[in-house]
Amino acid sequence: MHRDPDGSDRVGPDAGPPRHPRFVRLDETGRTPVRFTIDGRAATALEGDTLLVALLSNGAALRRSEFGDGVRAGFCLMGACQDCWVWTSDGGRLRACSTSVADGLSIATEQPEASWPVLA
Amino acid sequence: MAGSRVIVVGAGPAGVRAAEILAEAGLAPIVINEGSRDGGQIYRRQPDNFSRPPSKLYGTEAAKATALHAAFDGLRRRVDYRPDTLAWNVTPGVLHTVHHGQTQDIPFDALIVCSGATDRLMPVKGWNLSGTYSLGAAQIALKAQAVSIGRRVAFLGTGPLLYLVASQYQAAGAEVAGVFDTSPFALRVKALPKLLARPAVLAKGLALVAKLKRAGIPVETGVTPVEIAGTPDAGVSGLVLRDRAGRVREIACDAVALGYHLRPETQLADLARCDFAFDAESRQWLPTIDADGRSSVPGVYLAGDGARILGADGAEAAGALAALAALRDLGHDVADGRIDALRRDCARMDRFRRGLVEAFPWPAANAAALPDETVVCRCEAITAGELRRVARAMGATEANRAKAFSRVGMGRCQGRYCGQAGAEIIAAAIDTPVESVGRLRGQAPVKPFSLSATPLADQKGTEQGTPA
Ligand SMILES: Cc1cc2nc3c(=O)[nH]c(=O)nc-3n(C[C@H](O)[C@H](O)[C@H](O)COP(=O)(O)OP(=O)(O)OC[C@H]3O[C@@H](n4cnc5c(N)ncnc54)[C@H](O)[C@@H]3O)c2cc1C
Numbered sequence: 001m002h003r004d005p006d007g008s009d010r011v012g013p014d015a016g017p018p019r020h021p022r023f024v025r026l027d028e029t030g031r032t033p034v035r036f037t038i039d040g041r042a043a044t045a046l047e048g049d050t051l052l053v054a055l056l057s058n059g060a061a062l063r064r065s066e067f068g069d070g071v072r073a074g075f076c077l078m079g080a081c082q083d084c085w086v087w088t089s090d091g092g093r094l095r096a097c098s099t100s101v102a103d104g105l106s107i108a109t110e111q112p113e114a115s116w117p118v119l120a
Numbered sequence: 121m122a123g124s125r126v127i128v129v130g131a132g133p134a135g136v137r138a139a140e141i142l143a144e145a146g147l148a149p150i151v152i153n154e155g156s157r158d159g160g161q162i163y164r165r166q167p168d169n170f171s172r173p174p175s176k177l178y179g180t181e182a183a184k185a186t187a188l189h190a191a192f193d194g195l196r197r198r199v200d201y202r203p204d205t206l207a208w209n210v211t212p213g214v215l216h217t218v219h220h221g222q223t224q225d226i227p228f229d230a231l232i233v234c235s236g237a238t239d240r241l242m243p244v245k246g247w248n249l250s251g252t253y254s255l256g257a258a259q260i261a262l263k264a265q266a267v268s269i270g271r272r273v274a275f276l277g278t279g280p281l282l283y284l285v286a287s288q289y290q291a292a293g294a295e296v297a298g299v300f301d302t303s304p305f306a307l308r309v310k311a312l313p314k315l316l317a318r319p320a321v322l323a324k325g326l327a328l329v330a331k332l333k334r335a336g337i338p339v340e341t342g343v344t345p346v347e348i349a350g351t352p353d354a355g356v357s358g359l360v361l362r363d364r365a366g367r368v369r370e371i372a373c374d375a376v377a378l379g380y381h382l383r384p385e386t387q388l389a390d391l392a393r394c395d396f397a398f399d400a401e402s403r404q405w406l407p408t409i410d411a412d413g414r415s416s417v418p419g420v421y422l423a424g425d426g427a428r429i430l431g432a433d434g435a436e437a438a439g440a441l442a443a444l445a446a447l448r449d450l451g452h453d454v455a456d457g458r459i460d461a462l463r464r465d466c467a468r469m470d471r472f473r474r475g476l477v478e479a480f481p482w483p484a485a486n487a488a489a490l491p492d493e494t495v496v497c498r499c500e501a502i503t504a505g506e507l508r509r510v511a512r513a514m515g516a517t518e519a520n521r522a523k524a525f526s527r528v529g530m531g532r533c534q535g536r537y538c539g540q541a542g543a544e545i546i547a548a549a550i551d552t553p554v555e556s557v558g559r560l561r562g563q564a565p566v567k568p569f570s571l572s573a574t575p576l577a578d579q580k581g582t583e584q585g586t587p588a
């Protein structure tokens with residue numbers, strides 16, 4: 001089992017570098033690399049990846065549940081559950097499972113300038 | 121007639137075959153598809169720069185997949201295909217769509233809804249931990265993106281897809297911790313007469329299970345899920361279940377694929393005000409349709425998994441049949457023989473569908489037995505205990521007027537994944553039949569979307585959130 005030494009999956013701007021990808025690539029690894037950032041840190045994915053796959057190939061979660069029950073990493077992968085919302089650094093909301101990763105994309109795993117309690 | 125405005129929603133097996141029949145008749149149907157590519161769930165196409173051959177992607181169904189893709193490619197100049205477009209509402213005679221933030225209202229004479237299915241989910245304590253995915257999600261990860269949802273994946277739930285996806289993972293080189301089916305094996309034997317309606321499909325299913333076992337993968341039936349173990353920050357670390365012999369065991373894994381067969385996506389049918397009826401066999405509400413897919417609303421037709429879970433072949437037949445029914449209702453000549461043959465196909469598929477429901481039943485009693493602290497609504501972390509409290513405080517009569525329900529249908533998924541289990545929990549808490557607590561209604565927009573740069577400039581960035 002893979003686990004951070006401190007047992008945490010890192011999301012959020014202060015969480016340090018993302019570790020331990022949740023997803024495992026099984027095939028199609030020869031595609032062109034795509035460079036983007038997650039909470040300001042450089043990350044690499046492959047052309048054709050959804051943003052969800054790009055993020056979970058770099059770390060173990062997408063965001064923190066606004067209801068205090070931990071981190072989230074998507075659920076349905078088909079645009080039906082809305083568990084996979086992340087933000088661009090300028091505040092736009094993206095549904096990670098139905099968005100393609102793109103060169104230069106800058107992703108925030110917390111809603112910029114929003115405070116979670118507002119949503120709770 | 122020739123100028124009739126017909127819209128097909130969905131470009132899966134049902135939608136593609138419906139569009140084909142309409143194009144053949146000289147109509148140029150509009151095909152609305154939320155995804156960017158056709159194929160639907162089962163024949164989902166991978167991105168252009170992926171190179172796995174169809175045999176690797178679709179296994180025994182590769183020929184059917186390629187045939188369906190080719191059929192749609194061949195239709196492209198005769199249909200008005202609108203990919204990346206969500207049908208978000210239906211009002212009388214008008215379909216409301218949105219494409220990259222631009223809304224458009226499209227009037228129709230006939231609407232054929234082929235919206236497919238989503239996983240039917242039964243909560244289990246810990247299913248809100250990261251690393252738990254729907255079974256369909258596990259398959260999409262592999263099919264569309266060539267990734268596994270974890271390093272070691274346990275498959276929990278029931279239904280034929282459980283075995284199919286596990287074997288696809290195994291074949292692709294993923295580590296499968298096991299397949300854990302809540303249905304007892306004896307039910308499969310009992311359902312045999314109905315399952316024999318499609319002997320070839322039955323044989324493929326049996327071959328799958330044999331292949332999993334040959335690969336040394338544990339396959340257990342009659343299990344009771346206890347908990348998905350893990351921590352809120354690290355996610356899943358194991359699956360705890362009570363096995364057939366009554367022993368409680370933990371299976372180490374960092375991902376769980378969870379699914380209890382499928383449920384039709386019926387929001388559009390609901391918004392079009394189609395009648396629904398409770399189907400006692402599958403314990404869910406289904407839109408009422410006639411043998412050809414006509415709903416209770418004139419001009420609205422329902423086909424494929426979005427109406428009945430007939431599987432991919434059944435979806436192709438039902439899509440074609442619904443299109444013929446629409447043509448006939450619009451005044452076109454349609455040969456009886458064509459309709460009769462498709463009706464026979466669909467009837468056979470429906471018999472098989474009922475066999476699957478019998479062999480892999482929705483474990484309603486598990487919902488009633490969920491511990492109070494179990495999160496039922498993953499979106500807003502509402503627990504089984506809270507639902508029970510609300511239902512009991514309200515009393516049976518009021519809960520029967522479906523008010524108790526509202527709590528679980530308000531989150532991001534609009535109750536897609538917790539609604540059916542929520543109904544079971546409420547029904548058990550107030551000791552009333554599940555059909556009497558009502559059902560969640562589809563609400564517009566069927567999925568949240570953002571408006572951008574619409575002609576009304578001041579709407580930029582406006583959220584069309586999940587409705588209350
Ligand atoms: C995740 C998943 C995986 C599956 N895998 C298999 C499998 O491997 N083998 C198997 O035999 N069966 C599988 N099934 C069952 C399978 O879905 C059907 O047998 C078959 O795909 C049904 O065809 P369909 O045309 O009815 O629906 P689908 O193939 O699901 O197609 C529905 C289409 O409608 C579109 N759509 C839905 N709502 C809207 C809307 N509001 N606006 C615009 N477009 C919309 C969707 O994007 C989709 O393209 C799976 C089901 C699911 C949910």
Ligand code: FES
Nearest residue numbers: 077079081082097
């Ligand atoms: S994972 Fe469900 S909508 Fe993206």
